[in-house]
Amino acid sequence: EGSSPPLHEASSSSWIYPTVILCANGFFATMRPSEAFLTPYLTGPDKNLTIEEVTNKIFPVWTYSYLVLLFPVFLITDYVRYKPVIILQGISFLTTWLLLLFARGVVPMQLMEFCYGLVTATEVAYYAYIYSVVSTEHYQRVTGYCRSITLVAATVAAVLGQLLVSLAHVSYFYLNAITLASLALAFACSLFLPMPQKSMFFHRKEAADNGPAPHRARATLGPQEPRGHREDTEPPSEDTTPRHEQPPGWSQSRPRALRVLVQLSKDLRECYSSRKLLYWSLWWALATAGFNQVVNYIQVLWDFRAPSHSAAVYNGAVEAIATFLGSATSMAVGYIKLNWDFSGELVLGIFSAMDAGSLFLMHFTTNIWACYAGYLVFKACYMFLITIATFQIAVNLSMERYALMFGFNNFVALVIQTILTVVVVDSIGLGLDISTQFLIYGSYFTVIAGIFLIRSIYTITSTKRRTTSVAGKNCLQATVQKAPSPQQ
Structure with a gap:
């Protein structure tokens, strides 16, 4: 009789330890106060690189390495069951910042960008790990904790970096040293994570013993998860059923x-x-391809509008506000009642047009504050839309298929981003200056807005036509039924 409470207690608390360790890992890995000041650091006296070298030769390496590494890392991550890849990410982080601190020259900085490409390719392990060690009834809650802690860390890092630069006049070198210390703590946390016994694809037999597939199938809502959309009364979609039996x-x-x-x-x-x-x-x-490209080069544009060696730099403050606005707009999605099947494409078109407008503003203005404002609008609009898109995809898919579609969509985005980088940025392509690049990005989002505005007009008109046709048919049937019979 005394054995039941301990068993229940063990099952209810088994998720707490991995969650705490994973949240600590996520917090310290995201607590990078130097990241908002990367371009001023590279072009300053510490590295003494030119803005053209940074833009056309160094930054593109991250995109190429990320593309090459993403798919093999995705498969390896599942095969080795996540923890080794989280540890690998920690090692890659440390290598990146050691090179950033102590190496000089274009080639070492290109190697640094390659290591950072490995960091971003291994990010998939962080959230996939949750699925493998936490029971299904705690999955959504733990996902919320892990995502929230990274948002908090990003905001704290940006604010801390800005305060240290503006008030304490800390050099960018020591800012990177603080980041390295935070990443060392993240790496230490990763060593204490429990080793999972199952994974989504390669170790599915183990997963089958840990709960019914329909409940495991509920997917997370992506980078910024809106609250209040999911209800227990929602009928499971056809994708939440177990997989087809193999021959x-x-x-x-x-x-x-x-x-x-x-x-x-x-x-x-x-x-x-x-x-x-x-x-x-x-x-x-x-x-996502356009967003990643803008975020990757926005510091270069800021440095072009207000050179860091002759003007105050507020990159950290802007990034902190952008993170806050992004999370606020993402949360707002949970309170919007809209027929997304009918109006979703119109919303995508309108907000993509706003993104395009903010990018054109950043191109045509010479005022750094207007440039900052354009970036805030751009990031808030994207975060709002990506939350809607993530929810619309996740609500119809099983966990495995959502993870697969999430990964494939990002892979396609990365291919498009690579094409943009080769053609627009890289010195082997056009090698355009940073201001002209943002004109291209504004035109790119204009095309996206045009596609979805045209598609939304087609959807709305065809829906109204069907509604009118059905109403006319019902009216005709009612008239026929009311008509007097021949006998009368």
Whole structure:
């Protein structure tokens, strides 16, 4: 009789330890006060690089390395069950900042960007780890904790960096040293994470023993999760059912890696066969490519508008406000009652047009404050839309398929971003100056806005036409029923 309470207590508290360690890891890994001042640091006396070297030769390496590493890291992450990849991310972080602190020259900085590409490629392990160690009833809560702590850390880091630079006049070198210390703490935390026994694709048999698939299938809502959308009364979608049974002898006749790849390709085909998911994914890939490109080069534009060696730098304050506005607009999605099937594409078109307008403002203005304001509007609009897109995709898919579609959408976005980098930024392409680059990015978002505004007009008119047709048919039937019979 005394054995039941301890068992219950163990099951209810088993999620607490990995959650605390993972949140600590996420906090220290995101607490990088020097990141908002990367461009002034590279072009300043510490590294003495030119703005052209930073823009056209160093920063593009991150995009290329991220693209090359993303897919193999995605598969390896699942195969080795997440923790080793989180540790690898910690090592990559430390290597990146050691190079940033002590190496000089274009080639070492390109190597630094390659290491940072490995950091971003391994980010998938952070949230996938939650799924593997936490029971399904705690999954949404733990996801919220982990996402919130990274938002808090990003805001604290930006504010701290700005205060240290503006008030304490701390040099960028020591700001990077503080970041390195924070990343060392993150790496130490990763060593204490429990090793998962299951994963989403390669170790599915273990996963089957830990709860019914329909409940495991509920997906997280992505980078900024809106509250209040999900209800327990919501009927499960067809994707939340267990996977199709494989033919007898399948597991013996094919290697495990091949079976996983075949299953992934089948799942992708089924996901994108839905026209609704296809359009949301199209916006996701196109807009995320543009967003990443803008965020990657925004500091270069700020340094061009107000050179850091001759003007006060407020990058940290702007990033802190942008993070706050992004989280606020994402939270606002949870309180908007709208028929997204009918109006979603119109919203995508309107806010993408606002993104385009803010980018054109950043190109044409010579005022740094107007440039800051344009960036705040741009980031808030993107965060608002990506939350809607994430929810619309996640609500219709199982956890495994959501993770797969999330990864594939980001992979497509990265391919588009790489094309933009090669053509617009890299010295092997056009190698445009930073102001002209933002004119290109504004035009790019104008095209995105045009696609979805035209699509929304088509959706609205065709829906109204169908409604009018149905109403006319019902009216005709009612008239026929009321008409007197021949006998009368």
